[in-house]
Amino acid sequence: xxxxxxxxxxxxxxxxxxxxxxxxxxxxxxxxxxxxxxxxxxxxxxxxxxxxxxxxxxxxxxxxxxxxxxxxxxxxxxxxxxxxxxxxxxxxxxxxxxxxxxxxxxxxxxxxxx
Amino acid sequence: xxxxxxxxxxxxxxxxxxxxxxxxxxxxxxxxxxxxxxxxxxxxxxxxxxxxxxxxxxxxxxxxxxxxxxxxxxxxxxxxxxxxxxxxxxxxxxxxxxxxxxxxxxxxx
Numbered sequence: 001x002x003x004x005x006x007x008x009x010x011x012x013x014x015x016x017x018x019x020x021x022x023x024x025x026x027x028x029x030x031x032x033x034x035x036x037x038x039x040x041x042x043x044x045x046x047x048x049x050x051x052x053x054x055x056x057x058x059x060x061x062x063x064x065x066x067x068x069x070x071x072x073x074x075x076x077x078x079x080x081x082x083x084x085x086x087x088x089x090x091x092x093x094x095x096x097x098x099x100x101x102x103x104x105x106x107x108x109x110x111x112x113x114x
Numbered sequence: 115x116x117x118x119x120x121x122x123x124x125x126x127x128x129x130x131x132x133x134x135x136x137x138x139x140x141x142x143x144x145x146x147x148x149x150x151x152x153x154x155x156x157x158x159x160x161x162x163x164x165x166x167x168x169x170x171x172x173x174x175x176x177x178x179x180x181x182x183x184x185x186x187x188x189x190x191x192x193x194x195x196x197x198x199x200x201x202x203x204x205x206x207x208x209x210x211x212x213x214x215x216x217x218x219x220x221x222x223x
Contacts, residue, residue, distance in 0.1 A: 105157035
């Protein structure tokens with residue numbers, strides 16, 4: 001596979017469940033990102049990892065917990081979510097972390113919290 | 115904080131028309147501006163990237179312009195086709211990417 005892949009593509013979970021979203025990039029990039037896309041709102045940056053170190057956490061609630069075990073993989077662990085957390089979660093990567101770099105996006109995971 | 119606005123929110127045109135999508139941003143201290151395309155339920159595909167020192171970029175039927183001093187960018191699509199139907203997002207980069215809410219384009223055959 002090439003590019004950025006995300007699994008699962010769709011997820012339905014109850015508020016007491018624990019689940020994880022997975023992102024994998026096959027581009028040899030050093031930086032990876034999690035974004036949240038809600039209806040009628042701009043994409044919101046959640047987390048940034050550069051060389052497996054977290055460099056940005058945009059005031060995201062602790063019920064979202066990221067993990068970057070290596071430069072190719074990024075996880076978002078979910079627990080005790082709220083219905084308002086229902087959204088499209090997008091993963092992206094770039095060669096390096098920093099403004100001039102273009103980002104490559106995965107197809108997203110559509111999350112519904114009941 | 116940087117704010118990015120896209121107008122119109124939705125646009126419907128007949129096939130073959132030329133069209134312009136608009137993007138404005140509040141802080142002109144940007145590194146670059148990027149236009150993305152998003153199909154329903156899918157991720158974002160980069161269309162054009164304009165560095166802050168550039169005025170425009172072209173790719174096929176697409177032309178994007180940047181006026182950093184006025185905080186504006188336009189995406190021009192020539193001879194629109196039904197396959198162009200999608201949501202178009204504008205993003206500017208400072209210390210991070212800031213996205214607009216997008217313009218939903220429908221090209222009617």
